[in-house]
Amino acid sequence: MTLGLTHYLILSAILFSIGLYGVLSKRNAVIILMCIELMLNAVNITLVAFSRYVVPMLLTGQVFAIFVIVVAAAEVAVGLAIILAIYRGFEDIDVTKINLLKW
Amino acid sequence: MGLVISFWILAVVGILAALGVVFLRNVFRAALSLILCFLMVAGLYITLSADFLAAVQILVYVGAISVLIILAIMMTREVQQGSPTNRLQIPAFIVAILFLEVLVLTLINTPWQITSAPPLAPTTAALATKLFGEGGFILPVEIAAVLLLSAILGAIVLAREK
Numbered sequence: 614m615t616l617g618l619t620h621y622l623i624l625s626a627i628l629f630s631i632g633l634y635g636v637l638s639k640r641n642a643v644i645i646l647m648c649i650e651l652m653l654n655a656v657n658i659t660l661v662a663f664s665r666y667v668v669p670m671l672l673t674g675q676v677f678a679i680f681v682i683v684v685a686a687a688e689v690a691v692g693l694a695i696i697l698a699i700y701r702g703f704e705d706i707d708v709t710k711i712n713l714l715k716w
Numbered sequence: 717m718g719l720v721i722s723f724w725i726l727a728v729v730g731i732l733a734a735l736g737v738v739f740l741r742n743v744f745r746a747a748l749s750l751i752l753c754f755l756m757v758a759g760l761y762i763t764l765s766a767d768f769l770a771a772v773q774i775l776v777y778v779g780a781i782s783v784l785i786i787l788a789i790m791m792t793r794e795v796q797q798g799s800p801t802n803r804l805q806i807p808a809f810i811v812a813i814l815f816l817e818v819l820v821l822t823l824i825n826t827p828w829q830i831t832s833a834p835p836l837a838p839t840t841a842a843l844a845t846k847l848f849g850e851g852g853f854i855l856p857v858e859i860a861a862v863l864l865l866s867a868i869l870g871a872i873v874l875a876r877e878k
Contacts, residue, residue, distance in 0.1 A: 615720065616763075618830055619828075622823045623820055623823060623824075624727045624731070624760075626816055626820055627734075628753075629819070630819070631734040634738060634808050637807075637808035637812070638738075638801045638802060638804055639801060641800070643788050644737075644746060646785070647737055647785060648738065650750065651737060657773075658760055661760075661769060664764075665765060667828065669831060669833045669834065669835045672839060672842055675766055675843060676846050680860060682777075683863065684860075684863065686780065686867075687864055688867075689781050689785070690867050690868065690870075691871050693787075693788040693871070697791060697792075697874070698874045700792050706792050708802075
């Protein structure tokens, strides 16, 4: 059997769904951020796979993946800083207890 | 043939590591599992002949982001009681399974425009031409630099002791 585009797409769909489940069901804010990173990685696999199998000479998918990595790095830095700031104020990072903005 | 075998090894280990992120009770072990998953994704980039991206994945994710995450875990260690789930666990599971099913059905039934052209390798010089060359992505590169600077400043301002 040979490797095809579908293999990579299904793999990244599985990774994305695992990340989605984690984001929706976890209470620890750090774990939620980790699951978001998992989802971004799954999307990156999709972009690189499309770049490899659909336009192998253009590399546009890889360029897009680089920008996704840049935004993910910025996001994780700001996200963890927010978590640390919340931890200082609340002494807790359980997202079900952080409900200042809840009406 | 070697490519197929390495793909399956990387895929299975990567999915198991991703499941470990979600299901391990210990937060620190979940972070280590996430790092393993990042490494497997870097290997997958190599099987897709994206050598530069594999190096970037290892440098940025395995090197930098995992260190940040472990730092955050250690700084919030006193309050963590494992990795508990909220009330939405079963609905979230159902939503994730349904989403996966829809995605897989769509992926299988879409006729992709696959070319049989061999991949470009090595990709580093071609990527540099794409990013910095004529008619390339130089404006997004500049914007990315501004975004990174503002993110660093924002992180410092947020995390600083008052």
